[in-house]
Amino acid sequence: MPELPEVEVTRLSFADRIRGARVTGVRVGKPLRWPLGADVDDMIGQRVGEVSRRGKYLWLALERGGLLMHLGMSGSLSFAAHAAEPGPHDHFDLVTARGTLRLTDPRRFGAVVWSRAADAPPAATLLAGLGVEPFDERFDGTHLHAALRRRRVSVKSALLGGEIVVGAGNIYACEALFEAGIDPRTRSDRISRPRADRLAVAIRQTLARAVELGGSTLRNFRDAHGAAGAFQLDAKVYGRAGQPCLRCATPIRRIVQNARATFFCPSCQKR
């Protein structure tokens, strides 16, 4: 589910409310992708600091370390003053004096990992190798073009990999390529400089618009207040196989690249 916009929308929906709250309890449910890696008692009594985002990860700072969280494919976080009894998919609760931060994740590809610092292992190891942030000023056509030139995979795979630029997952990679008029099958190293310029702009604009719309709710994404996103209603190609392109009426095609579905307009998007 959660690509950069969903993670950012989630962060914005609880960061201010949890900041300064003291941890009074921790509850762990079924195993997630990695073990928590800490004695839960050690967290009790610590104050929550800033919540920041790197790619699709959230870093929840505590006084003597922090929690690196990932929502996987089906995760969402809720923050409520009075948490309900945990359900079968509620796998982590951080109980504070101000409310409970809860990770709900049916598929359990998500993670909550304790780390002494964001730039120390294991957090640093998980964050190592991530590409530039799309809203960072260092991300532009020059950077994107240079990075794409070094790869021979399809441009769609290059974006999904997250080693060049983080944040665009399957939905937003498809949407950004549509906005830039680029066929997702085009080899990364064949993207011209002008097209890289357009793609960089498209990635940034697509992700920014998705954040404004509260992300995409395909099935179960909710922000920490429980609100659904609306970007899925705005998608031009994702999930629209067989339906007419909103720009030229050509039927949208669905293909499979690296075992992931790709949606594109065969007329608007060129090799």
Place this chain on the structure above:
DNA sequence: AAGTGGACCTGCTAGC
């Protein structure tokens, strides 16, 4: 080294 495909886990939907 870079690229590809499988693995992780559960729930929902389309089709028979």
Place this chain on the structure above:
DNA sequence: TGCTAGCAGGTCCACT
């Protein structure tokens, strides 16, 4: 109506 195959927003790892 009920079963089943196929599919889903991510990313790590083994293998070529």
